[in-house]
Amino acid sequence: RKEVEQDPGPFNVPEGATVAFNCTYSNSASQSFFWYRQDCRKEPKLLMSVYSSGNEDGRFTAQLNRASQYISLLIRDSKLSDSATYLCVVPLISSGSARQLTFGSGTQLTVLP
Amino acid sequence: NAGVTQTPKFQVLKTGQSMTLQCAQDMNHEYMSWYRQDPGMGLRLIHYSVGAGITDQGEVPNGYNVSRSTTEDFPLRLLSAAPSQTSVYFCASSYSISQPQHFGDGTRLSIL
Numbered sequence: 666r667k668e669v670e671q672d673p674g675p676f677n678v679p680e681g682a683t684v685a686f687n688c689t690y691s692n693s694a695s696q697s698f699f700w701y702r703q704d705c706r707k708e709p710k711l712l713m714s715v716y717s718s719g720n721e722d723g724r725f726t727a728q729l730n731r732a733s734q735y736i737s738l739l740i741r742d743s744k745l746s747d748s749a750t751y752l753c754v755v756p757l758i759s760s761g762s763a764r765q766l767t768f769g770s771g772t773q774l775t776v777l778p
Numbered sequence: 779n780a781g782v783t784q785t786p787k788f789q790v791l792k793t794g795q796s797m798t799l800q801c802a803q804d805m806n807h808e809y810m811s812w813y814r815q816d817p818g819m820g821l822r823l824i825h826y827s828v829g830a831g832i833t834d835q836g837e838v839p840n841g842y843n844v845s846r847s848t849t850e851d852f853p854l855r856l857l858s859a860a861p862s863q864t865s866v867y868f869c870a871s872s873y874s875i876s877q878p879q880h881f882g883d884g885t886r887l888s889i890l
Contacts, residue, residue, distance in 0.1 A: 697876045706815065706866055708881035752820065756875050764828065764875060765836060766811070770820035 668692065669755050671769035679777050682743050686772045688753030689735040698736050699754040700727055703771065709752055713738070743776045750774070780804050784869050784882035791859045791889050799854040799885050801869030809872045810852040811836070811879070812844065814865040821868065827852055828875075859889045 671688045678684045690698075697716050701709040713720050715736055719728040726739040740747055753769035785800045803810065811826035823836030827846040841863060843855040852871075856863060866886050870879040 699878055706884075708868055708884055709821070709879075710881070711878040714878055754879075764834065765823055765826060766875065766879065767823075768813075768821040 668757060668767040669753055669769040671751075671753050672772045674771075675773040675775060677775045677777060678743055680743055680745060682776075683739065683741045684743060684774065685737055685739045686751055686753075686774075687735055687737050688755075688769055689733075690753075690755045690767075691734070692755070692757065693731070693734060695755050697756060698727075698729060699766075700725075700736075700738050701752040701754060702749040703752055704749050712751070740774075743774075745776050745778060748774055748776045782869055782871055782880050782882035784867075784885050786885060787883060788886045789888070791856075791887070793859060793861060793889060795856075795859050797856050797859065799856075799867055799869075799887070801852045801854065801882060802850050803852075803871040803880070804850065805871065805880065806849060807871035807873055807880070808849065809874055809877075809879075810846065811870050812842070812852070812854045813868045813870065814838065814863075815868065816865050824854065824867075856887075861889045863887065864889045 700712040702712050703709045713727045715727045724741045729736045750771040750773045752771045757765040757767045782803045808829045812824040813821040822838050825844040827833045830849050866884050868884050869882040872879045
């Protein structure tokens with residue numbers, strides 16, 4: 666099983682729709698999680714950090730389910746500018762400490778007019 | 779505040795050539811890392827450093843060397859370029875592994 670797995674996508678949604686992505690992780694000891702967005706192979710940019718059960722920032726909500734080992738990203742009222750690839754990022758725990766980040770392969774979102 | 783600066787932005791090499799990709803950050807971050815991203819794939823960790831003088835291998839370290847003589851700089855060296863190393867390379871830094879990473883703009887590298 667991969668360390669981090671994401672919905673493969675692509676997701677094509679109309680403007681104004683609500684869309685959700687899931688990300689599962691294999692190491693139950695992971696404590697912090699991140700969602701990044703990446704546009705056309707430009708540098709990834711932080712969207713949200715998740716350290717507890719979840720986080721909300723405007724139209725974006727991230728939820729963490731430790732029992733099932735997944736985090737989700739919910740985007741409400743989708744905008745054309747939300748079109749991007751969304752990356753799930755989890756620290757890799759080795760010998761009791763986190764020293765590397767593992768990136769999911771990304772979920773592509775296209776918001777259609 | 780420049781953040782994370784990568785140079786060059788684009789580079790074309792011939793097979794067998796060597797070169798160094800530069801990465802510098804001005805945020806006093808301890809943790810720095812190098813990733814490569816191939817078309818249709820996620821970021822894969824090449825090497826990382828948890829502080830000056832300390833480096834370690836990531837997922838795909840073969841063919842690359844790094845050093846961390848200062849907190850600010852984390853250069854990536856390609857020893858003998860191969861076509862399989864054609865990729866986009868990103869450098870990133872953060873205060874620690876549990877803090878968000880700041881990325882540079884990337885270096886687009888083609889090996890002929």
